[in-house]
Amino acid sequence: MRLPENPSTPRRALLATLAAGTAATLLTGCFSASGTSSEGSRDGRLRLAMMQPPRSGLSPLSDDAFKLSRWSTAETLVRLDRDGNAVPALATAWKRTGRTWTFTLRRGVTFHDGTALTARSVVTSLTAATGASPKPRILDGVDLSVRATGPHTVTVTTGTADPLVPQRLSSPQLSVLAAKAYRGRAVDPVGAGTGPFELVKVSGTASATLNRYDAYWGGKAKASGIDVKFVPDGTARAAALRSGEADIVEAVPVSQAALLDPKLITEVPMPRTNTLYLNTGSGPFKDAGLRAAAREAIDAEQIVKGVYEGRADVAEGLLGPALPWAAKLRGKIARPAAGAAEGARITIGTFTDRAELPEVAQVLQQQLRAAGFQVTLDVREYANIEADALAGRFDAFILSRATVLDSGDPAAYLYSDFASSGSFNIAQLSDPAVDRALTTASGIATGEARRRDIMRAEAAVLATDAAVPLLHERVIQGDAAHVSGAAHDPRERELVTLDTFVR
Template sequence: MRFPRRPRRPRPPRLLAAVLLTPLLAGCFASSGGDGGAASGADDGSRLRVVLAFPPAENLSPHGADATILSRLGVTEGLTALDANGAAAPALAASWRREDDRNWLFTLREAVFQDGTDVTPAAVAASLTRATEAEPVPAALSGVTLTAKAEGSTGVRVTTAAPDPVLPLRLSSPGLAVLAPKAYKKKGAVDPVGTATGPFELTEVTGATAADLDRFDDYWGGRAQASGVDVRFIADGTARANALRTGQVDLAEAIPVAQAATLDADTRRETATTRTTSLLLNVKSGVFKDPALRAAARAAVDTSALATGVYEGHADAGAGIYGPAVTWAEGKRVRPAGRARAGSPGGASLTLATYDNRPELPEVAQVLKQQLEKAGFKVKLEVREYSRLESDALAGKFDAFVGARNSLLDTGDPVSLLAGDFTCDGGYNLALLCDKGVDRAVAKAQTVADTGERQDAALAAEAAILGTDAVVPLVHQRVITGVGAKVSGVLLDPYERTLVGTGTRR
């Protein structure tokens, strides 16, 4: 049964300044909603005030890095989701079955888009098709060719060019969210405002500084307890922590480890994640085109100093591309083979880049700069906001890059990250690695269906990648989220796909 859309209450204009200083946050959040966060009705629920670290880099398109913003805020959904164990779970698809090696049939549940139109097989198939046509292709589809077609009144048949045993996991990716037909514009543009299916509807976006969400009362999974979400994007980690401590926000993501002790214990949530901070070396051009100098850089890095120093014990020293949160990896890890011998840097110059949205990264980069210089390199450090850095990093304009990457974010499949980040055709290949041995190892892992055997193959491919010294795993992070004392129902998971859901309230 469907219920009529609840009319939205009038809302006064929001302050439009690009707020980076904590004293301004209270005014910004108070102006959105008109009551500084008080409940708008006895049973209507309060609006949540959320501050995120990463501003939109691509106009909140679900096909790129912004996909996780939409997923974490409860705006978008795919055909499937990940459960607590990392297995595929129903979302817009109530069930599915594999018909043969290349064909899967997904049966849709009854649901409606936020523009009031029905979620139909044709709409879902068109949405998936647009994802395959995106440039660059979403990371979850790196190396994968698929087609989607409507099948009857409730079915969507997804066909892959090659057997894909983890397709249900792949379709859980935030980058493969299903949107209404009106979301798709000319020249590949995608507008998620009012066109998704989640419990919260994106209603307004103010550049890279703010976004407003209202509760979507027709959500198939039940009415959310909060009436909406007011979001601010604040790159300054200290400002995020201060805003939570002073009660100006209800949720603050990515609290810097240096600020953790300033928060009351009951407002800190530390979550082991599958996120690894790594040093990526540009193997295509510049100083690190030489394998011997990549080996010298790897040998110069002291990861334990980063874990205990920069992260103050809130991280583990780098063990591989997959960290301790990927519990099956530790007992199966393979030692890298074929590494080059470390050469003498001899004063070779390089540019090391990172971003400040995760406040520990500039400090990590500074420590790495010192370690590399001690080994004989000359290092220039460049720090920007991520949205102003990504395109240059992907274009290979830096010799080295420090980044934090969730190894199971895009699909939940351990092999998919390797294909997207470290193969010749990878869509997020910051190291610009193109190695035949690596491509063979990843391609082999992609064909394995058995879970245990696929894990073994993934770790064999990991060893091949580490053997090139294109990536040096530094630390495996534990993420600290600030949660107001009166807030409940926050969704924290090691994949960092969720934050706000139907049960999140204050």
């Protein structure tokens, strides 16, 4: 194939074009076992091409929980609305008394094995989560206990007053499953959820099959089932949409989006920020002036236009357009003056799991060198680099970070990443003013006042230059022309719902 002689066409997109034909060939017929064809589903079933295979056997106590949520097979006591507020799901109401919350369960709910949802089944599921090792992220640092106080009421008590308990219980990692799912340390979600689709088969890291559950408490789903293929290669996922081998494709790479029919893709701002963390604990960036010099040397717009081909948003702060209230409440930030780099040697780490990050690192290397820094890159798979990043072995680290974690509230992310005792403090930040602001934001009740304090905490972090926010990512989802009702969820908790179907 001869490459177009168009200097404005990104080289990465051209290479992706060459790879697309091979990927399409590899995927041809990959959904044929389900009785479907490249012309679309003929039996009302939806074909999904998903990015990451299961890492923990689809245990809800792991990140695999988000797959169960996106397939509408496992459900939680509450869910989050668009603004991050907790609304009823398996629980219809709740009230707070000090450290204790009482939840009233929905009547008439059955698990996929036919057993009824009761307070005892909720206790079993939540107790398994609190006793897991490691715990689900949403329970990091939270002392939580649960007990049944009636056939359809449960109380959840925390060690200290926690205004976020309902939001925490919306995490897919706290899904409620039938008792049969819990056997020893393993949790098996097959046939154990309460959602409109029943998980009936899992074939390792290759595929999963779900059928409609006609006894679902919320009504009958429009699709008859879901056939899932795990396709880690982004070019292959895009090819599956282009060739008609998949009805819905998640996480279309930026490099592939331009090669698809614009009518088939949807971009949604994600609560995910691409950030350069600067090591404030040791090395050159212990100096506030050098951190300021690095911040001023960075041109995020160049990264958005070049690496992301315009399919991202330049960051004004740590919290982006997926949280529309953030921009309204953001004030001016007082930052220190920049010093001179004078040949300061720095090592920047990042990982290959997200295709764009190594390219981001190369652009930052050029920009920082132009400002006088001597820059070395260390790029590995995430599993092989996380421990070094958390131990402060890099001068800087580029991370694509979810900013609302599992609660729909950014206070937990800010505390985890920037508090002195934060469990994910890559910047090694220890700043009393930041700690005070984070503690205040974490303790106040949900609502407008909490949001104002969250933005004050963001300002306190940014004033240290411990983190330089670069851009806010967008999720790019592909939906075939014959698909209706697919969810476009910035939190990536929903994908196939009651109302999703193939025409």
